[in-house]
Amino acid sequence: MPDILVAADEPAATELLHDAEATLGTLSRSGSGSLGPFNANWSASAFLAGGTVDLIAPNVIRLANCELHYNLHFSFSFDLSNIIPDFCLPQVCIHIPFVGTFCTPTFCVNWPTITIPVNFSDVVRFTADFSLNAHLSGPTWLIDAVIVGIPNLQLSVAAAAILAALGVAAAAALAVIPFIGPLLAGAVLAITAAIGIAGVTGLLGPILSLFVAGLTFTIYRQPRIFNVLPASGALDPAVNIRLDRIAASVSHTDEDELLIEADISA
Amino acid sequence: MNTLDSRFCRPGDTFAQRFSEPGNYAYDFNLPGLPPFGHANRYSINVKGAFDPNKQGKQHFVTVRREGTNFVADPPKLEIETGDLVLWSTNEVNTSGFSISGKSETDSFNSGDMVRNAVYSHAFGSPGEIEWLDANAHGPAGKIIVKMPKTDSAKDMEAFKETLAQGAVIIINGKKADKTKVEIFVGQTVFFAVEKAEGIAITERL
Amino acid sequence: MSLTQTQHIFGGVHETGINDLLRAFFTARPRYLRYGTPAFVPATTVAATSVAAIPFFGLNIQFLISCDPIPTVDITPGGAGSAPLMPGTNEFTIRTNLNFTVTINNGPRITGSLVVLALCRPFVAVSTPGTGQIGITVSRVEIVDITPDWLESVVEGLVLGIIQTVVATVRFPFNTITAGAFGLILLAGPTAETDQIKVRGNAL
Numbered sequence: 001m002p003d004i005l006v007a008a009d010e011p012a013a014t015e016l017l018h019d020a021e022a023t024l025g026t027l028s029r030s031g032s033g034s035l036g037p038f039n040a041n042w043s044a045s046a047f048l049a050g051g052t053v054d055l056i057a058p059n060v061i062r063l064a065n066c067e068l069h070y071n072l073h074f075s076f077s078f079d080l081s082n083i084i085p086d087f088c089l090p091q092v093c094i095h096i097p098f099v100g101t102f103c104t105p106t107f108c109v110n111w112p113t114i115t116i117p118v119n120f121s122d123v124v125r126f127t128a129d130f131s132l133n134a135h136l137s138g139p140t141w142l143i144d145a146v147i148v149g150i151p152n153l154q155l156s157v158a159a160a161a162i163l164a165a166l167g168v169a170a171a172a173a174l175a176v177i178p179f180i181g182p183l184l185a186g187a188v189l190a191i192t193a194a195i196g197i198a199g200v201t202g203l204l205g206p207i208l209s210l211f212v213a214g215l216t217f218t219i220y221r222q223p224r225i226f227n228v229l230p231a232s233g234a235l236d237p238a239v240n241i242r243l244d245r246i247a248a249s250v251s252h253t254d255e256d257e258l259l260i261e262a263d264i265s266a
Numbered sequence: 267m268n269t270l271d272s273r274f275c276r277p278g279d280t281f282a283q284r285f286s287e288p289g290n291y292a293y294d295f296n297l298p299g300l301p302p303f304g305h306a307n308r309y310s311i312n313v314k315g316a317f318d319p320n321k322q323g324k325q326h327f328v329t330v331r332r333e334g335t336n337f338v339a340d341p342p343k344l345e346i347e348t349g350d351l352v353l354w355s356t357n358e359v360n361t362s363g364f365s366i367s368g369k370s371e372t373d374s375f376n377s378g379d380m381v382r383n384a385v386y387s388h389a390f391g392s393p394g395e396i397e398w399l400d401a402n403a404h405g406p407a408g409k410i411i412v413k414m415p416k417t418d419s420a421k422d423m424e425a426f427k428e429t430l431a432q433g434a435v436i437i438i439n440g441k442k443a444d445k446t447k448v449e450i451f452v453g454q455t456v457f458f459a460v461e462k463a464e465g466i467a468i469t470e471r472l
Numbered sequence: 473m474s475l476t477q478t479q480h481i482f483g484g485v486h487e488t489g490i491n492d493l494l495r496a497f498f499t500a501r502p503r504y505l506r507y508g509t510p511a512f513v514p515a516t517t518v519a520a521t522s523v524a525a526i527p528f529f530g531l532n533i534q535f536l537i538s539c540d541p542i543p544t545v546d547i548t549p550g551g552a553g554s555a556p557l558m559p560g561t562n563e564f565t566i567r568t569n570l571n572f573t574v575t576i577n578n579g580p581r582i583t584g585s586l587v588v589l590a591l592c593r594p595f596v597a598v599s600t601p602g603t604g605q606i607g608i609t610v611s612r613v614e615i616v617d618i619t620p621d622w623l624e625s626v627v628e629g630l631v632l633g634i635i636q637t638v639v640a641t642v643r644f645p646f647n648t649i650t651a652g653a654f655g656l657i658l659l660a661g662p663t664a665e666t667d668q669i670k671v672r673g674n675a676l
Contacts, residue, residue: 001486001488001667001668002486002489003485003486003488003489003492004483004484004485004486004489004648004649004650004651005475005482005483005484005486005668006481006482006483006484006650006651006653006654007474007475007476007481007482008476008480008481008482008653008654008675009474009476009480009481011480012476012480012481012654012674012675015675016653016654016675087453089278089389089430089453089455090427090430090431091431092387092430092431092432092433092454092455093431094433094435094457096385096435096437096457096459098284098319098383098459098461099282099284099351099383099385099459100284100322100323100349100351101322102282102325102351102353102385103325104280104353104355104387104389104433104455105280105327105353105355107277107278107355107357107389108357109277110359112359176392177391178268178278178391178392179268179278179389179391179452179453180391181391181392181393181414181415181452181453182414182415182417182423182426182451182452182453183417185417185418186417220652220653222651222652222653226648226651226652228493228496228497228644228645228648229497229643229645234518235503235516235517235518236501236518237500237501237518238500239496239497239500239501240496240500241492241493241496241648243651246651251475253473253474254473254474255474255476257474257475257476257482259475260651260653262651264489264492264493265492266492266493266495266496266499
């Protein structure tokens, strides 16, 4: 029998996980990756929230429908001439009575290199198992819930929305280019078709996976020297004990419970 | 940038001058709006012969290019007949635009101060309503309505491309323009032709 | 049967854990085990508490009382060592030795030691959610081998006051009973059973 035994049912364990999600805070990553045929630079931030806990003996916390809230910014540059053919204004010939008949030269629009910035925010839900790991980290006891494997993220809906947002961003970036107007719709279509859902998923998937791979929630953190009572004046010093052992597990009886065991010494 | 301004000619713009007086015209690029002094006068147009207003003159093309930070005219020298027309244009995209002026012993020309038999053309690259006026405040003004063409189908696109070869002309005489409103499609060209005036610079009202 | 039962959080400290906590408490604050009149403890320090001398028919009675070893607990069901005073339902027994030194009118020192068993219950000393504390209340004591019985009763009455003073300051914070894992809103307990002090409630 351990010196101290703590048990929490699934609702209490859920609160513990939600607190750990909040403590984890907002994570940020950046990098570059393939967006279809283009190379995109990206930065992303994400935080986790919600989900319901199912405790599974002997040491698994299953978190169902955990929400990964993310904000993604990416931009990619390309020579527009590679997407749509250069556009030429033909000679315009006119007759002006006091000048005579004359013609302008042919003028070809050399499309520029453009950069399309895209911002997108969304929530993706996933279910994953977390295994319990109680360990001493320096002077601190930790109980971590560590994700098992990498959950499968359903991104098809988000990818379609991002592609639509990309189309809007492309239209905005292109609209300022002189003479693009009649070709704008075709150019946007060509850009989104070149990328496609697959291209967006190919960028989004690895980015979001960075936030869930190895995901660890710390559900317990106490110093090894545990303060029982603080000092109360010069005559009553602080009372401390030592946490010699911490262990975590899941027990199954008539309900599933998260168990935390502690052995202490004076 | 596709700004309407005859003082800053950019790709899609042309400046044309019909020479009705013989003489040797020395010209160069100048800062718009300023008198053409301090010119290097690197370029010349030698105009010969007697002027016949009923005779259709020839057209001569001068291409304006960048060499380093300077504009250059190609060809640098022209030998033409009176009544001929010289047209300057450029394909240089990353500049603020060129302005040229020149003079002979008896005559002069200036793209930023058009007086006689001069034409500034501008191809409009974006839809909208543009109010134009004389930057030198001599009176002429008007509105250009630029519409987006229908290009949903290949047939629409073909029809649109055919319109690009058609231009609209606004004739300025004295303080007046013959049209106060012109409607065109994106990509079409408007010609501002100065028959005779005090010195016109076409620009866009901001 | 689950540990949490109808609540969401359970915290239980085994008697071995309670003994560690008592050892930590009295090691940090030994003055709560050692009381002396000014001849023995001129002033209260971390090590000892000064108490007033007893004037008795003109006699100057000076004394030093200490509990040594540090008290230990036996939570119900009691073991053989608690036989003179077995803990019942929701009770536990505290055992210690009461050592005393007495002088009368600066005469020679009289020393002795008594084995003391005290019958105790846990109670909620502070109920504030998250920062509440469990305390110990003493209902009776048993001193072994004093005769005649009336003398034993007199001494037990005196010792009861001493032991009540000793344990009155002992506190087990909710936070300790949950090993710091939860802030506890206490809804059931504290109870003493199956060798543990148990509490149940909700997380703060």
